[in-house]
Amino acid sequence: MTDLSAAVDAFVLEAREQLEGLEEMLLDLETGTDRERVDAIFRVLHTVKGSGSMFGFGVLARFTHHFEDAFDGVREGRLEIDARLIDVSLRARDHMTALLDCGGDSPEAARLEASEEAAHLLATLASIVGGHAQSPTLGNAPVVMQLSAREQMMRRWSIRFHPDATALRNGMRPDLLMAEIAALGQAEFRLDASDLPPLTELDPERSYLAWEITLTTSQTRDAIEAIFLFADDAALDITELVSPNGPTIGPVAAAGPPGNVSQLPQPRAPQTAPTGSSESVRVPAGKLDDIMDQLGELVIAQARLYQIAAASQNPDLEAVVEEVERLVTGLRDATLSVRMLPIESVFGKFRRVVRDLSQELGKEVMLAVEGGETELDKNVIDRLSEPLVHMIRNSMDHGLEDAASRLAAGKPARGKVTLSARQEGGEVLIAIEDDGAGLNTEAIRARAVERGLLPADAPQSASEIHQLIFAPGFSTASALSSVSGRGVGMDAVRSAVEGLRGQTEIATLPGRGTRVTLRLPVTLAIIDGFLVRLGTSAFVIPLAAVEECVEFEEAERHRESGRSMLQIREHLVPFLDLDDVFGRPASTEARRRVVIVKADGQRLGLVVDDILGQNQTVIKTLSIYHRNIAGLAGATILGDGAVALIIDVVTLARRARIAHRQSA
Amino acid sequence: MAHTILAVDDSKSIRDMIKLTLAPLGYRVIEGDNGQSGLDKFMTEPVSLVITDLNMPVMNGFEFIRALRRMPKGAGVPIIMLTTESKPEAKAEGKAAGATGWITKPFTPENLISVAKRLAG
Numbered sequence: 035m036t037d038l039s040a041a042v043d044a045f046v047l048e049a050r051e052q053l054e055g056l057e058e059m060l061l062d063l064e065t066g067t068d069r070e071r072v073d074a075i076f077r078v079l080h081t082v083k084g085s086g087s088m089f090g091f092g093v094l095a096r097f098t099h100h101f102e103d104a105f106d107g108v109r110e111g112r113l114e115i116d117a118r119l120i121d122v123s124l125r126a127r128d129h130m131t132a133l134l135d136c137g138g139d140s141p142e143a144a145r146l147e148a149s150e151e152a153a154h155l156l157a158t159l160a161s162i163v164g165g166h167a168q169s170p171t172l173g174n175a176p177v178v179m180q181l182s183a184r185e186q187m188m189r190r191w192s193i194r195f196h197p198d199a200t201a202l203r204n205g206m207r208p209d210l211l212m213a214e215i216a217a218l219g220q221a222e223f224r225l226d227a228s229d230l231p232p233l234t235e236l237d238p239e240r241s242y243l244a245w246e247i248t249l250t251t252s253q254t255r256d257a258i259e260a261i262f263l264f265a266d267d268a269a270l271d272i273t274e275l276v277s278p279n280g281p282t283i284g285p286v287a288a289a290g291p292p293g294n295v296s297q298l299p300q301p302r303a304p305q306t307a308p309t310g311s312s313e314s315v316r317v318p319a320g321k322l323d324d325i326m327d328q329l330g331e332l333v334i335a336q337a338r339l340y341q342i343a344a345a346s347q348n349p350d351l352e353a354v355v356e357e358v359e360r361l362v363t364g365l366r367d368a369t370l371s372v373r374m375l376p377i378e379s380v381f382g383k384f385r386r387v388v389r390d391l392s393q394e395l396g397k398e399v400m401l402a403v404e405g406g407e408t409e410l411d412k413n414v415i416d417r418l419s420e421p422l423v424h425m426i427r428n429s430m431d432h433g434l435e436d437a438a439s440r441l442a443a444g445k446p447a448r449g450k451v452t453l454s455a456r457q458e459g460g461e462v463l464i465a466i467e468d469d470g471a472g473l474n475t476e477a478i479r480a481r482a483v484e485r486g487l488l489p490a491d492a493p494q495s496a497s498e499i500h501q502l503i504f505a506p507g508f509s510t511a512s513a514l515s516s517v518s519g520r521g522v523g524m525d526a527v528r529s530a531v532e533g534l535r536g537q538t539e540i541a542t543l544p545g546r547g548t549r550v551t552l553r554l555p556v557t558l559a560i561i562d563g564f565l566v567r568l569g570t571s572a573f574v575i576p577l578a579a580v581e582e583c584v585e586f587e588e589a590e591r592h593r594e595s596g597r598s599m600l601q602i603r604e605h606l607v608p609f610l611d612l613d614d615v616f617g618r619p620a621s622t623e624a625r626r627r628v629v630i631v632k633a634d635g636q637r638l639g640l641v642v643d644d645i646l647g648q649n650q651t652v653i654k655t656l657s658i659y660h661r662n663i664a665g666l667a668g669a670t671i672l673g674d675g676a677v678a679l680i681i682d683v684v685t686l687a688r689r690a691r692i693a694h695r696q697s698a
Numbered sequence: 699m700a701h702t703i704l705a706v707d708d709s710k711s712i713r714d715m716i717k718l719t720l721a722p723l724g725y726r727v728i729e730g731d732n733g734q735s736g737l738d739k740f741m742t743e744p745v746s747l748v749i750t751d752l753n754m755p756v757m758n759g760f761e762f763i764r765a766l767r768r769m770p771k772g773a774g775v776p777i778i779m780l781t782t783e784s785k786p787e788a789k790a791e792g793k794a795a796g797a798t799g800w801i802t803k804p805f806t807p808e809n810l811i812s813v814a815k816r817l818a819g
Contacts, residue, residue: 042711048710077708081753083782085711205796205798206776261816264800
């Protein structure tokens, strides 16, 4: 009759959020119990149960019912919160999530309901709840009128209805009740107004009246009582008149329904109800991506317009173009902010990861989270979760020592992993830090040599060696935990981060711990670019990577360990000539410049012909023919319609390092 | 005149369900997501029926019903509480607070319609 599919979708979204919140709250219980937390947990279970069965998630509702029983017990002080209850609750929550993912009472949901896990959870919950378990019925079934042959016979009833004094005030509508009675059959009504006081003493909100009704109907007593569903038992007296000629109360008021009965509303066009201004709107992520694409085109078109206006020397046109530019910038910022989510949404998951892992590894670990409110593009956040789990696993498995070694080293037995986020310009820095033993430089070197990643006699700084843990094939999951500590899947982490145009950095102090930092662009769609020229072509260097620009003086070149180095103040910085990198003919320009970028934890100079300035770079992916060219991250379209290639500084930095290693 | 129904529940899916069920019958449904916002909505316009959850953050259903009944325009308005608790004491507490009746969750659209018709007309 009513299409509820939109409400079902809303239920699934809402339940999913609530289950995420539930996990947080359950973990909070480990740090302490208070009434509010328990109430909040109960509320979630209560809502999921109640709504679940309404929206076709009966299996979920049935399961949740038992879970709810346990927290009802806690709420009422019958049950204590202990580790066992929290454990089973977390697993029960996972089970609920799995049931929700089934999308309703599907065969898959039935399979889960019959699974061993479900049976085990229910048994555990039942044993916790103990003798307090309630019957697994779900509330009151709706009243169903059952008509047996006997009940279909006409019977006469005497009904006395004397609502208490507060009934009218509390919303009872006698007119509607009497209309319903009249609809059941033939009814005679008598109004008893004997309690009515003189007008001067009358309280208009008080109920003084009683009704006496004789009803002849084929309906059952239940059907009559159902009409008075909300009346107190004391207010109602229903007696069957055994003989049709038995004692009846004579009709005083007119027979049939009392006059002036409100009519049921007729269907009308639905009206839109005003919704609160504080409510949020859910939008499919794809729509946001569409808006972002359109906006990218707009930024490009606007840049063209700007160039045309500048050439036109028409002040009116230029004024309008400036206004348009301002508006486009505002629109861009607003659109980007819509896509931003606090990183908390992914950090939240890690409490559970840490908890489960610390049980698995038998290490006591504390997780500290900082900067959860830092915002990142939704697309970045979605792809960040897995690499972060990898890193936390690494920190806990390999970074942190066992309790005995920690105590021996004068540290607290309980290890600490800190997950933090902060914004720095157009980048968000996410760090995973442990207070473990730190990286074992010699072990890593030995390992890298063994794996053929490093010539045995290559001179390397410690930090360069540490970078090797990110190299593909550096380690396998089985091998390294007893040696230096890290390496499991770190190449996967790095490639995921680079897929997001981010960078990984690592810092370690022997005996003190290790910190891996991910530098990620705040958004994937538009970056601030630094436009440079090579011959007649333009290239974009991501501005976030640029540290400074200097004149390129041949005289300052040095060669050291086979690398081209540049003297920048007191430091030597390796450099690459972009003409060489991209196979272009060597530049003949007299005055060239070097852009110093920081990538992959090192400084690198990129030699170009000229610097053109900053621009907003709408990132376009390269065609499949060009996508795999090392050193290019994409392309963008400039105001004059020309294409500029975006330089991938991370790959270039790595290439410089490899070149150095090979020549060494 | 279209009857206006105020649905107060912290669960959007329940509010949506009430709205999707009753709006096609010509009822106008306005919403509050807890007792406090329910009271705010109640004050803004005439309401023929209030449907409220009991277990809500900020202000629960019982407090909401009591507060509403204390308001001059709160007298006589039918109030239905939504409850999954089949416990009589929740119903008794709700009735003592001034509720007209209750609907037990889970309920069907038909349940809701029959109660709305019975109380709002």
